Structure formats: structure tokens, C-alpha cells
Amino acid sequence: MTAERRTPACGTEGAHALGRSCEDLRLAALARYDVMDTPGEEAFDRIVRLTQKVFRTSMVTISLIDGHRQWFKARHGVGPQETARGPALCSSTIEQGSPLIVTDARRDPRFAQNPFVTGEPHIRFYAGAPLVTPDGQMLGTLCVMDQAQRAFTDDEREILVDLARIVIDELELRLLADADALTGALSRRAFRAEAQKAIDQAAHAERPLSLIVIDLDHFKRVNDTYGHDRGDAALIGSVLACAAQFAGRERIGRLGGEEFAVLLPDVGTDRALSVAERIREAIRGETYAFREGTFRVTASLGVTSAPADGACDIDMLLRSADMALYQAKAAGRNRCVVAASPIGRGAGLRRVLKRGSLVLGAGRESVPCTVRAVSAGRVRLDVLGAAELPTRFDLVMDGEDPAPCRVVTRSERGLEAAFE
Template identity: 25%
Template sequence: MSFPTAPDEDARLAALYELALLDTPEEPAFDRVTRLVTKLLNVPISTVTLVDAQRQWFKSSIGVEAQETSRGVAFCAYTILSSEPFVVEDASQDARFSQNPLVTAPEGIRFYVGIPLRSLQGFALGSLCALDTKPRAVSADELATLQDLAAIATEEVHLRERVVLEKKNAQAYQQQLNELHRSMECQIERRTNELNLVIESAYDAYISIDAHGVVLDWNRAAEVMFGWPRKEALARTITELIFPTGLPPRNNRMTITSTARRRDDTELPVEIRIKALMIDGRERRSLFIHDITERQQLERLRDQQAREDVLTKLPNRRALDERLPESMARTRRTQQPLALLFMDLDGFKAINDTHGHAMGDELLRVITKRLVQAVRETDYVARWAGDEFVLLLEGSEPTVIEQLANKLIQVVQEPMTAGKAALNVSVSIGIALYLPASAETANELLKRADVAMYEAKRSGKAQVRIAQPVDRTC
């Protein structure tokens, strides 16, 4: 099959070959990115692809057995020509790909989205892509996530380019040093060793200090990362510049996670590797520092998504399982009662059956908004499952709780208009009170509220029932 090429194809291939990434072993930096793509976008296939003259080669892949394919069948051959993300929602309906053997094969490719991976000079060397065997659309959030991950993969590529450039510079510098007087051989060896360490360790910033923490060397990456020009950093102490509380203890076998300070006093999460060496009987320490801001942001994003309901953006069941024991502990400490309201919508299945799940989802979002607006800012509303919600009320008087529950019934019963149809549902609520002296567990408290909710349903729905108190006390 034929494939399109860019006007700068020769220069693009030269940049790719100079990078020397083709036909190299797997690397954790790229494998982590493809794993995150499959998890965050919920796709079975993800690759980091380099596009050669006649083939596409996978530097990292999930869900693909082959190491490479011909360029003629490569979706990525189109991605590298695009300045924007390249999206194919259904390849079987796309004239460019409908006869592609990767599409016509059993369980063939249907969905594809790719982000170009560009060199420091702007050449598209390959792409980060997500694929599925089912047609689908890509949301703005998914596209933003893929672009963030592509930025991480691109930075790894840029790092290799810097290493290649550093090697070239080191070779040229070595040639110059070899022409100098023999009395400078010691200085040549010292400088060469430091450059080799920088290349070998491949961290963004390289800083050399003496036994007293005074800066002896400070590379360009350190200038960019911390805002201190090399001339101003030299001869200052490392604590004065970036580690005001002192340099973390050295560990030659492991990286150290710490917080550094920039020149503008902003903080930067970093990973540090410290290597000690003796030169002319004097101790020197080499610091290799890597900015982990993006990695921590991704970790926080994954943590948030694990505890947030995708549809309603409320805390999910996992988040409630963590919050409820904390609320019960506060109740025991403050001696203030805790109420748990278990709510189940009445008639929701009929809405799904009659108007479709999309309308049912919209109704859940509307009801979520109503519930949140009807309670205090300090109250905790979570989506338990399906059309079930849980509300935690801390420090509320028992006489007020039932009044609030009846108010919630009225709020939920307000019809929602969808086109010409009026959607009507109600809610049955079970209330379980947790008292400071109770020895009840979180699961037992939820069970009591759930049982009370079913009693409300059996009594005619759209009603409130208060669970029987437990006999056990601490």
C-alpha cells in the first residue's frame, strides 16, 4: 500500500537515524507511558511508534505482538504529517483505511488517535497512539490526557537528542584537549569523567559541588530548571541556591525524592541521585536532578479518578468507604451524632427503558446537582451505585435530619423536562443514626440504612424510614 510523505522527509529520517532509537530494547520510560494510555483511555492497544523509511517500528507497545509493520499499513504515517492529533473514529468507514489489512482482519482496528512525537528541531519522528477494535469517539479530556502523555514521551526523545548532542560536543572537546600540553592531561581526565557521568546518568540537571557544598559546575539544564545562570551559581553553596534546609543524605544506590527551591522561591519536586568521587585527594559530589512535576500530577490525577464517579463527578463508593470510618471517628471524638441517609430512586428503570440510557444519565446529573444544592457545604454526598446515593450528615440534630430527608424527597420529585417529555422520579430514603457510644462498624451502619430504605420502598416509595437503633455499645 502507498503512503504519504512530507516535503522534509529526508531531513526527518536523518533526525530519526541520528537519534539511534530504532531497533533498541524496551525501556521503562516509554513502557510506563503506553501502560497509562491503555488505563486512562480504556483502550486495549497503545504504542510509541517510530516511522522509518519503509516501516513503522514500535519502541513500546501494549496489545501488539509484532515489533513492526510496513509503513503502507501504518495509521501513524498520516499522524506524522499532521500538526494536530490525528483521529479516526471508525476506520472501516474511512476511505483511507477501509481496505487496510489491519482493519479488514478479524478483530481489526476501528478507532485510532495519534499524537506526533517531534524532535527538538520539529521533525515528526513517530507518534503516541491509542487504538481500539471498536468504533468510538475521543473526548476532550481523553485527548488532553493523551497529549500530556505524549509530552512525557516527547521529553524522553528530547533527552536522547541532548545526549547525542552532548556526545558530539564531548568528542569535539576531547579532540581539542588531546592537542594541549601533556601537563593538562589530569584536567582532561577530570572533565571527561564528569561529562561521561552526565551522559550515563541522563538526568536533566547536573551540578558538581565540593565537600563544603560549594558549586563547582552547573550545566544549562540546571540554569533552566532553577533560574540561576551558571556564572551566578558558581562559588555559591547548594543550600543557598536550591536546598535551603540542606542537601538530602547521599544514597549511591537509590534516587532520593525531595523538594528544591527555584530562584523565584517557588518549590519544585525533584528526584536526585548523588555520586561521590575523589579527585586529587579532594571530595567532589555530582548531583543529577530530574523534575518530577508531571509524574506527580499524573499520580494525583489517577488517584482522583479512582475516587470520583465518572458520570456525576460525586465521590464514588471507594471514596465513601474511606470517608465513612473517618466520620465515625470524628463522631466518637466530638460526641456529636452522625446520620447516614441511603437514597434509592423510584422509577428510574422506567426512564431508562422508555427514554434511553443517555436520558437516564442526564437525569442522574440533574438529581446530583439538586442534592448537592439542598444540603450543607460540609455534608458529604456520594454515588453508591446505579441510582443509589449516600449522604453523610455530621453534627446534625436528630430532629432536623428527618425534615431534611423529606425536603430531599420534594427536591427529587420535581420533574425534569426533556424535549416534550417530563421525567418524573421519586426517592426512598433510609436513615441510620450513629451515636458516639456505639460499637457499630461502617458496613453495619450502611446495612441498617439500606434496610430502612427498602422498608420505605415497601411502604409505598417516596418515603423516609429511620432504622432501628443498634443494641451494642462500646
């Protein structure tokens, strides 16, 4: 894919004409690719492995930057899946708008006191190339890092930029694909689009609709024990086993890795649970044979349904089903669990992706966040350390006055708050 890379749109008259800031446009592009918080994928892991072999550094990441954090789609030599955005050198790279090369961070006044330099992972050398979309938005970086200083030649810089373009090409291919190349299920993007259309239709016609999220149990163990080829066979066989239980308008999509979702139009909760149990038994009943023997896989399933008033979207349904799925895993796996609470609580929330901050302690502290959804009375946001935040704070979104808020619910990744 050889799409033209143009100068970033940030700060241009076009951005202002749309009434949107540079960061709004960048976050909108990130949302379009729908890649944040998705499971690992071999295509991106392969790029990281190749990058590490080329540059022989101890750390390599494909970093994506949202409003408040950097999240790693793939990584080598780095422990956490995500870190705060503020001190991230990858955030400095996209703000600079061009490759950032730091040969010795301890002697660079911009980064000498950076907590990722003075503490874990003790970065000394850093080279990052922005991940630039065809329309000029920077999603994050491909970066190489080391705990020892080193030089970086112009040729190496060009190689890193080319590898970053391969990352973008892979993301572009994901946008084009309606079907998952391995299993034939709908791609994540296509499933989300079809599901949202079905949700809107069900709400208009006042018809039921349910969703099942499926996760194959201990699948890393399958790949490690039997090999990725046989793991792929299990993914394909599980999708076929699911599809064999369908009788009408049901659709299955691959959300990523070993996680799938099934859309059930015109199906209420009780019937959806029955379908889920049939799917669970069908997956467990498949046998995968090879020369050395045979193996089987099991799955955990979370079931949820749209509220009677139709006030939900695909994100709300997936979040509800995911909570039920985690309960199924916590209870021992190889079982189905129905979401415990109705979805209607979030009625009216409109999906957005904006950078914001929580102002605490009469303005003495500011905590960055990413605003995910808003309505006239509520807001849903992602923030690191959500469990430790106070119940009340002021929310500041780009270009808006501070809004007093009160926490309603908390989750591992963020919280929902009511405007006061």
C-alpha cells in the first residue's frame, strides 16, 4: 500500500474551519482505526520482532497515544501494557511531528529528569518514528529504546520510518477488510458497524436484541503446547462450530485474538442464554487431531441484551457482555454468564473521544483522562488509577469551562460520573 503521506493536519485552517482542535482530529483518526485495547495480533508482533533484530535494542514498542496514556499494541522488553502519556517520549515524538532521536537521555535537558529515564525502564537511548495516517494524523510511534547510550545514523532513521509506515499499512488493511482473513468471521470493524445498525433498527422497531462475547479458555497454552498452526485450526473450528448453531440473522465477528462476538437480532435474554449454551457445547465438542494426538478447547461466554427502551450502543453492549464474560472466567471458565444488571443506566450517552483532565483539590492537581462518551447529565471517561480518585472533581475538556462532577460508578479502566 503506497498511500501518500501528507503534512499533519494539526494547526491548519482546515482544522479550525471544522471547529475541531488538532488533538480532536488526531483522536478521531485513532478512533477510526478502532485498535486501542485490542488483543495482540501476529502482524504487529512480527513488526516488533523484525525491528528488534534490525536495531538490536533491548526495548521496542508500537505505541498508540490517546488522551491520557500510551498503550502498546505490541512490545518487546517492556513490561506494562500502558503508561501515563505525560512523561512518555512517544508523546513528545508526535508533538514534535517528526522522528525523535535521543542518543543519551541523561544528558538531554528535555528528558534528564523524566521518570522513565531516572526510573524504570531506565531509558537512555530512544528513537521513535511517528505512525502517520494517509491524511496526516499521528496515532503514535514505532520506537526503539535501550538502557545504554548509542548513536543512530541517518540510514537507521530511514529504516525506522519505513517500518513505521508498515505499521500504518497494516492498520489500513484492517480498515479495508470486512472479513477476518483466518476464520472468515466478520472483522472487528465490520462487526461493530453491522451491530450498531442492528441495534438502531431494533430500537426503532421495539424489538429485542442480544449479544454474546466468547473467549477461548487458556488459548495461549494451546499455542504454546501444540503450535500456532494448530491454534489457528482451533480458531477456525470454533467459528464453524458457532455458525452451525445459527438459524437466521445471527452474525459472528472476531474482536481480536481468541475473542469473538455473536449478534442475535430479535432474541431476548433467555433465548440468548440458550444459544450461548449450545455454542459452548459445540466448541467443547470439536476435536483437533494431529500426528502426536488430539486436543479440545473450551470457551467462556458473556451474554447481554439491549434495554427495552433501546437506549444503548455497541460499546455499551460489548462492555456489559465483557463484564459477564469475566465473571464466567472467575467462576472457573467453560460456562455462560448473563450480565447481572441492565444497560439502561447509560441512556443518552454519545460516543466521543476527547482529551480532558480532572481537576482535584481546589485546582492543586490535574489528572489527564480520555473522555469516551457524554450526555446532558453524564460522562464516561478512561483514567489511570480510577480506584484512587476522589468522588468529586471538576472535568475540563478541550475548549470548555470546568464542569463539577460526581462519580457514579468505577471500573478498572475508568469511571462514569454525573454532572452536578
